[in-house]
Amino acid sequence: MKYKTKEAMVGYLFATPIILTVLVFTIYPIIAAFYYSLTDYQPLEARKYTYVINPYDALEIHTGILREEAKNYTIDEMLEYFDPVNFVELDVGVKLSEEEKELIKEYFDSLNLLNDYREGKLPNEIKIADFMKRYMNKHGDRFTKYIPRFVGLKNFKDMFKDMYFYTSFWNALLYSVIVVPIQTLLAIILAVAANSKIKGVNFFKSVFFLPAITSSAALSMIFWLIYSKPGVLNKILIALFGRFGFQPVDYLNEPRIALFAIMAMNIWSTAGYFMVTFLAGLQDIPSSIYEAARIDGANGWQIFWKITLPLLRPQIVFVSIMGTIGCMQVFDQIYFLIRNLRNITISFYIYKNAFEYGKMGYASALAVVLFGVILVLSLVQRKIIKEEY
The missing domain is CATH 1.10.3720.10 (MetI-like)
Structure with missing residues (x-):
């Protein structure tokens, strides 16, 4: 290896901490600012899927059926009280876009959720991301990470x-x-x-x-x-x-x-x-x-x-x-x-x-x-x- 090449490598090696610092704390924030300026990014929404809920409490509030009395109802009777969109948005606490509401209406596994509620198979505490992944079947990944909506030049x-x-x-x-x-x-x-x-x-x-x-x-x-x-x-x-x-x-x-x-x-x-x-x-x-x-x-x-x-x-x-x-x-x-x-x-x-x-x-x-x-x-x-x- 030539002397100049070795000298350049050593120089870059010593400069690596500064280069990484500039990239992480200067260049990346600038790029991120340009990206977020084209979205409706809301910091309060960014962590919404990391919160922990008690699914029993959420279902009791939504359906009006107590956990202890759930076995006295059939699934069809419980479905009369259950609206998946309102449940996810109001009781689970996830703000939904119009596109996400349509996905919930079509793919949310209400039968499986209500059956687990009747049988007492739900965990007492679960992350919202894990809950949505469990009951949204193949579209569960869409509800595990916050993705801001692209709005172009609206801002x-x-x-x-x-x-x-x-x-x-x-x-x-x-x-x-x-x-x-x-x-x-x-x-x-x-x-x-x-x-x-x-x-x-x-x-x-x-x-x-x-x-x-x-x-x-x-x-x-x-x-x-x-x-x-x-x-x-x-x-x-x-x-x-x-x-x-x-x-x-x-x-x-x-x-x-x-x-x-x-x-x-x-x-x-x-x-x-x-x-x-x-x-x-x-x-x-x-x-x-x-x-x-x-x-x-x-x-x-x-x-x-x-x-x-x-x-x-x-x-x-x-x-x-x-x-x-x-x-x-x-x-x-x-x-x-x-x-x-x-x-x-x-x-x-x-x-x-x-x-x-x-x-x-x-x-x-x-x-x-x-x-x-x-x-x-x-x-x-x-x-x-x-x-x-």
């Missing part, structure tokens, strides 16, 4: 009739348009300050970066205390402007203010994180360029605009793209702090549809649209902001 069509889709998407877009430029500029300013040779600069670097390593939940709770009506911010403003008639504001419950309050929090908490990226870029700029500019008579403002910013373009592209992705996907602060649907973002609306409304197919369609929008915005940013000056 995407429904999206354009959904008022909350437009509201949440607009909120996410507005959030990105305001937060990304401000946090990028603030991160550059912090990086320039942290890169200066002044006493105690390492302390300021730590302070600026501290919000980035703090739990988002903890930050949200702190800002809840700040933004609440009896909170710190209102107390300060009352002390300063109370004589002018200032009244306390409930920042998180006021729809016209709530989203902007979250924006301010996000800018404060992420600027220090992106500062590190710009700090690395600043340290790669040769000091001789700055010295030459000062010799030519350039002032600090001119050096910043004509030298520092152009040479930071690769970092600006990276930070703006990563910032846009983060802002379009913002979820945790909205989840912790926002209580009205007028200020939700698209990621939070995806969560509500998937895990509160039980509409995973529709949520997947929303996720696919968000994926497409983020991809387009990232490509546009790379096109507009050139990495090379």
